[in-house]
Amino acid sequence: MDSGAGGGGGGTLSEIYQSARRLLLRARDGLNRLEHIVSSSSSSSSSVNDLALAVKRDITQIQSLCAEMDRLWRSIPAKPQRDLWKRKVEQLSEEVESLNEIVSKHLVRQQKQMQEAKERTELLSGESSHILRIFDDEAQAMQSARNSSIMLEEAYSTGVAILSKYADQRDRLKRAQRKALDVLNTVGLSNSVLKLIERRHRTDKWIAYTGMVVTVVVVYLFWRWTH
Template structure:
């Protein structure tokens, strides 16, 4: 029996050679897959294996028609088993190739996801660094404001201390003056005049203290 000038035996031998070639191709493809650090596929080799499997399956279709025309039943049964074996092996090779392609597709998806995660991570890192920088600037500004407030407070305290010292010296001077006036026997009108001057000086000292406190408070509010 022949199809396009080829006998069943010739077609069978062609299918066996293609099976051998396809098995070798799959072995090379798997070695290439597992030896590559990132599991890169060889598209040319995958395409060649897929083409050879399709050709084997076409040959099986031809042989399936031919063995049915064999006159001898024992020979017909023998060819049936041979053709079935070739078809089963072709299906097994196709399944192995499909599994390889699925693994390759999965690796590509995982690599894409890792790249996207890395890109997002880099973007988040930059955002976090910007937040830290803003917070550092805010903390530095707060420290500067606190230092300015402490300096203003120290200045206010020093001013108030000066006023207190001046008030004490004024009181001591007034007491000495009163003692002297009492000693020389000055009139009550002179004593009252001195007392009024004393009260006036006291009001001036207190007014200065109040103004200083207001200035320090206003400066503190302005820095915050």
């Protein structure tokens, strides 16, 4: 191990520190872009979430490097160098922790927004289904009412037709009844006339017979009186 650099293991302390600083710069740049996207009206949930996860991966890798550097600086023999690297690693760890808190808040906020959007979608979907069911029920009720109205109209028309037929038949029956009564009245009047004529005929016949008898009697009496 290089005591001046405090190196060891998979690289010197300086090399690991430089790698961690590059990752830190990239994480800061990603966080700036993340905040810009979030503030933009055209931001999408997928882009925000993907960028936040990328920054989160860089922070996790930096934290792993900080743990490695914390092990390495403790093995530096010289106290001044050991204290210097201690401050550097602690400062880097604090910066990474600060970034981690910001990104974690973004992820929590994003997850909350996605959950709310999902709940709104499910709610709207449920309300839409409920509204569609209401409309369907109302449509079925209206169709049933229309069918009932059509049936009533047909029944009314049928009833009117039947009543009209009955009325027509009643008129025909009344006319037939009047004709029958007229015929019966006529027949009755003819019978009366015939009976009257027959009685008159009999009367005339008896008058004729009576006249004949009277004439014979008168002739006989006159003949007897003259002889």
